[in-house]
Amino acid sequence: MRLRAFAIIALLVLSLLFNMGCSSQSQLQEGKVNVITSFFPLYDFAKRIGGEDVNVINLIPTGVEPHDWTPKSKDISEISKAQVFVYNGAGLEGWVGDLLGSITDNKRLVAVEASKGIPLIATNASQFTNETNPGASTGKAQGLPAQSVDPHTWISPLSAMQMADNIKNGLIKADPAHQKDYLANYEAFIGELQKLHDDFRNSLDAGTLKRHEIVVSHQAFAYLCRDYGLKQLPIMGLSPDSEPTAKDLQYISQFVKEHHVTTIFFEELVSDRLAKTLAWDLGIGTAVLNPIEGLTEQQAKAGENYISLMRENLASLLKALN
Template identity: 35%
Template sequence: MTVRATPRALATATAALLTVGGLAACSTGDGGGKDPDKVDVVAAFYPLQFLAERIGGDRVAVSNLTKPGAEPHDLELNPRQVGQVVDAELIVYLTGFQPAVDEAVEQNGGDRAFDVAGVAPLLDAAAGGHEHEGEAGHEDEAGHEEEGGGKDPHLWLDPTRLATVGDKLAERLGRADPDHAADYTARAGALRTELTTLDTAYAEGLRTCQRREIVTSHTAFGYLAEHYKLEQIGISGLTPESEPSPQRLAEVAKEAREHQAGTIFFETLVSPKVAETIAREVGAKTAVLDPIEGPPAEGDYLSAMRANLQTLRTALDCS
């Protein structure tokens, strides 16, 4: 993917990078991390932190560049965070999702960077839902413009894809810490078993639903929709805080009526106002469908995905 960072994010990253020389002078200079007995891993946002902690176990020290409650699409790095990237033994990120992270990794990551977007091809942004007139060629949250709306980064909402990323992450950790490579492989296998169980629960739980259309505040659920044969109707595009046009709101309201949607979904890290507007217009309820871009208020990725399944089953009238 060709990435064009937004001016704000690029300026922030550039300013931060100018301080790296001073930071590096105070660091170990060899990527050795703070704890010599653990692999120092920097994760760009929550699902990657979850993977690193589960697969790394007590052999890793994981830090997350995106703070709890922050919207990861809008992440800007301060000098301390750039210093974390400089010192990390392994940097786990997803290119095209967070331009400031991409910039820091390009400048400082070298062979310590693990790009999960390279594990398997990303879906087009329109996958799992409608492609509406006027959407092709728009800029996505990574600030790059591609025909058809770009690539969808939210691969972790398909647990089978996340399991594959976990297997590859175990390999990378094994290269960083060869003496414990078998432990990483074993933990990745155990996590794959849990993710396979989750996948089975979704497939069975969504097999017999009266409706298969989900109206979402932004199009984060393409992987989930594609994998479980649902249809996503996004109010806005990949950028969660983008303002949909009045024409787009009217289109979504029309589709929601046509599909007799009883629930309009909003998410945890952005305002529910637009979803509430559509819901009032069509006489529907609202409910949270978590894209799990940040850490859940309770539990972890697995419990958040199970909660999403129950929300979907209720909204879609699944027997």
């Protein structure tokens, strides 16, 4: 950890020296509250709540999956000069602690942990927990630690409302002069999130579905399942590049047949090869269930946002579960 902290500090020093000669490339704006977010949902929330009073910068580029992304020297320099930094927490951004510890010259920076206050879900290091796989009696897989925290809090509209509240509070703390604007924007946005939550709850947790089990490529939907009465079986683990064993694939096949699953869900920012191959072997279909970790180029051009993508997710779930 000391070496990691030293590396981030060294990057910060180098970036500050570098940016002295190229400050024109900075995305920071004078006269506005500069808000830097760690990935897309937080960017979307901050823009909606901040409105015209803020300049929001998203660290992760379009088309990039956030799990293995780390900040570059320019990113660290931008954060060190911003007024607000919003990150998810719950272990998603492993680099945040060292980065914030290295920023000592910006005492006014408000760091917002968006997932604060959300009851977090502990999960096995393997995607096959005791709950989904009765054969995994030890709660461990391949010598890994038994449990970690699932960071995918935002993929439930119920959790998203708590995250929006945390961001609103952070903006007011950094810029109390525009509190009235932030509160008005927040109330409008929370109304949309509440409607989204109601639609998910009424559609998925009303006891009218034929099935409640979903098979997904990435173990990203635990909060959605907890809040709306579903059960996920992931092909891969918390990180979308983890790989299942032959025994795991055998269990998935058995699960699909026993629960009459018709669809395997995949996501767009990582390879869909394994999900489609497995679906082909089992004679079932595939569809997108978006963990909303970022936008594709097409989604960015179309102006998609958290609300619109979650509504697409709801439509995909209803088609697969009815």
